Amino acid sequence: MDHFHYRDGQLYCEDVPVADLAEQFGTPLYVYSQSAFLGTFNALRSAFAAVDPLICYAMKANSNLGILRMMAEHGSGFDVVSGGELYRVLAAGGEAAKSVFAGVGKTDEEIREGIAAGILMFNVESEEELDAIARVAKEMNRVAPIALRVNPDVDPKTHRYISTGKKESKFGMDIDRALRLAESAVKVSSLSMIGMHMHIGSQITTVEPYAGAVAKGVEIVEKLRKMGHPIQWYNMGGGFGINYVGQEAKPVEAFARVIVPAVQSTQCRLAMEPGRVIAGNAGILVSRVLYTKQSGEKRFLIQDAAMNDLIRPALYESFHKIWPVSVPPGFPAPPVDFAAVPGAEPWDVVGPVCESGDFLAKDRPLPRLARGALLATFSAGAYGMVMASNYNTRPRAPEILVEGTTVKLVRRRETYEDLILQERL
Ligand code: LLP
Numbered sequence: 001m002d003h004f005h006y007r008d009g010q011l012y013c014e015d016v017p018v019a020d021l022a023e024q025f026g027t028p029l030y031v032y033s034q035s036a037f038l039g040t041f042n043a044l045r046s047a048f049a050a051v052d053p054l055i056c057y058a059m060k061a062n063s064n065l066g067i068l069r070m071m072a073e074h075g076s077g078f079d080v081v082s083g084g085e086l087y088r089v090l091a092a093g094g095e096a097a098k099s100v101f102a103g104v105g106k107t108d109e110e111i112r113e114g115i116a117a118g119i120l121m122f123n124v125e126s127e128e129e130l131d132a133i134a135r136v137a138k139e140m141n142r143v144a145p146i147a148l149r150v151n152p153d154v155d156p157k158t159h160r161y162i163s164t165g166k167k168e169s170k171f172g173m174d175i176d177r178a179l180r181l182a183e184s185a186v187k188v189s190s191l192s193m194i195g196m197h198m199h200i201g202s203q204i205t206t207v208e209p210y211a212g213a214v215a216k217g218v219e220i221v222e223k224l225r226k227m228g229h230p231i232q233w234y235n236m237g238g239g240f241g242i243n244y245v246g247q248e249a250k251p252v253e254a255f256a257r258v259i260v261p262a263v264q265s266t267q268c269r270l271a272m273e274p275g276r277v278i279a280g281n282a283g284i285l286v287s288r289v290l291y292t293k294q295s296g297e298k299r300f301l302i303q304d305a306a307m308n309d310l311i312r313p314a315l316y317e318s319f320h321k322i323w324p325v326s327v328p329p330g331f332p333a334p335p336v337d338f339a340a341v342p343g344a345e346p347w348d349v350v351g352p353v354c355e356s357g358d359f360l361a362k363d364r365p366l367p368r369l370a371r372g373a374l375l376a377t378f379s380a381g382a383y384g385m386v387m388a389s390n391y392n393t394r395p396r397a398p399e400i401l402v403e404g405t406t407v408k409l410v411r412r413r414e415t416y417e418d419l420i421l422q423e424r425l
Pocket of ligand 1: 276
């Protein structure tokens with residue numbers, strides 16, 4: 001079910017008209033649907049039930065405290081990649097014991113924080129990192145639980161900026177190197193290797209890359225066990241894609257059909273780190289048209305959300321559906337074919353930032369809109385607000401979490417004072 005839907009030409013988030021939220025909180029504005037977050041979380045839980053999954057929500061996708069609290073209350077663990085993210089998990093009432101600590105560049109301080117908090121395991125990305133974790137654990141008189149991050153060298157067929165499982169990427173270790181390291185780690189008393197980890201990339205829409213990777217994972221788990229490592233966790237990472245344009249992504253059940261039998265054969269528990277699939281379609285960015293203008297043949301819709309609010313189109317040339325919050329007479333309500341809307345003209349949807357890279361869409365068929373009209377940019381729940389900046393000294397947008405008819409402000413709009421708080425004359 002789509003938790004953002006139109007009734008009588010008006011966009012709703014669950015049971016709340018989006019226009020009312022824009023009125024109350026101003027624009028630009030992020031709006032999230034609680035049912036959408038939890039719907040996918042529960043769908044993952046059931047699809048992977050046979051391997052008793054621990055879902056470590058990849059909070060890098062959306063780390064608002066209100067979201068983390070909701071996820072923790074429903075039993076989620078977390079994938080953290082920094083001391084800051086761990087701090088957020090704990091502040092939101094999440095459990096370190098259900099969380100994994102990933103990232104290619106953990107500092108000693110972050111390793112210490114992870115061990116002190118009782119993190120479930122560190123995903124180890126290099127020989128030197130393994131040494132660092134062993135040393136810090138020894139200093140603390142503790143045994144650090146770890147999983148080796150293995151790079152299975154598969155092509156996830158996604159944007160090159162978000163592809164991570166190929167040999168030439170900076171993530172993880174190639175299989176031979178990882179196995180050599182595992183041999184030497186057997187003797188290290190301050191480490192306990194309880195897992196094997198891989199993450200092949202993000203926005204993966206087909207199951208084939210996973211099929212290739214899991215088969216390699218099964219062999220690796222066997223080899224690690226033969227060396228004497230007590231491997232209990234098969235961590236498949238994240239990466240399940242979502243529908244940005246049409247119906248391009250396979251449902252989570254399809255990924256489960258490929259992953260579950262392989263993990264079952266190892267008798268490991270499955271850990272997973274889904275981010276985008278949980279948060280992506282659970283959020284929209286709402287903006288207001290400031291001006292329209294034409295330059296030669298080009299039409300520009302200048303609205304108050306910018307690249308500092310949602311950088312994905314500028315950074316990855318990514319496509320986000322955009323449609324008016326109130327559908328103008330004569331136009332359809334979604335689902336529409338956004339590539340060719342009858343009666344629509346092509347518009348560049350741009351923001352007020354002083355860069356030609358500041359756009360949310362190019363040549364996008366849209367109805368002609370007047371100043372003050374509201375626009376919704378869809379699939380903005382993941383890698384939206386978390387990648388927002390204060391470029392051009394623009395206060396970051398507020399975030400609203402909707403549950404049925406209940407509206408919760410989970411982050412207020414920044415003020416100008418917030419923006420200069422850390423600075424000194
Ligand atoms: N685990 C690891 C080790 C990761 O590096 C990532 C994402 C995830 C899990 C979660 O992946 P997901 O399930 O969300 O695909 N900013 C980019 C995406 C960067 C993804 C980075 N790593 C974007 O906006 O598309």
